Amino acid sequence: MTLAAKRGRTLCVVHPLDGVRAKIARADEHAQLLEREVQAFFDRDPPPLGTSFGYFDPASGWHLVYGFVREAPPLRLGVILGDLVHNVRSALDHLVWQLVLLNGETPSRANAFPIASTEGDWEAGVDRRLAGVSSNHRAIIQSVQPYKGPNGPENTYTAVLSHLSNVDKHRVVHATAAVILDPGAGPHRASFRVVEGDAEIVQEQVNLGERVEHGAELMRARTEPADSNIKVVVEGDVPGDIAFGERRVRFGYIKNLPQAARVIVEQFEADFPDAAHHPQPSQ
Secondary structure, rough: OOOEEOOOOEOOOOOOOHHHHHHHHHHHHHHHHHHHHHHHOOOOOOOEEEEEEEEEEOOOOOOEEEEEEEEOOHHHHHHHHHHHHHHHHHHHHHHHHHHHHHHHOOOOOOOOOOOOOOOOOOOOHHHHHOOOHHHHHHHHHHEEEEEEHOOOOOHHHHHHHHHHHHHOOOOOOEEEEEOOOOOOOOOOEEEEEEEEOEEEEEEEEEEEOOOOOOOOOOEEEEEEEOOOEEEEEOOOOEEEEEEEEEOOOEEEHHOOHHHHHHHHHHHHHOOOOOOOOOOOOOO
């Protein structure tokens, strides 16, 4: 953008990426709000989720722990998530708009940040969505596509963003509770302990990432000897998180979407004219 004067006052130059940055900052605010509300849900008294101990399955020899649900996560969590995702997604689309202008071309409504799970999807959409974007900038955008992900296309921030954004366009992304950590990991360690009988815990398992539904098995332990007279309990918290959508994308991953977008944007910042130092209005 250029400097402009009106009635003897010089107007401040706005950096081309200021709008993009503002969108990401707004997404950060939604992430912080969502984090507070997720924590408030787990902190309710009585707790919305819990465990039921003490069942021994003689057929398998496992001591089983089941979950109980007093209250499902509120719909509001999915609404806040939708606001977060919308701002991140539109920030990347705004970036493409500015890249077209930077290249001396005229952007159109067809311009958008592509997110492709396969190379074929990329080839099918790149010329339309990135029309007017330079070849160098296209290469950077291609490098962050899901199909380029080292751990598979589904395990990338851009793939998660695309999935949640597409769902949110048509319905609220449903929130569920999910157990996500091993009982022996993390700061709030949960583990089995023998409280009656002469036995030793030899194996523990947790249903990682599964939805906590009423009556669903959460954890199990095996003792030696395996005997119905052996009593075990779980000490500590069963570590859990809120998950969203059919893919059960957990909040601990979602809250990093704004920063993931910020990392993408930073790869282009050096190519824009330096307008970081806005001139002061003249007297």
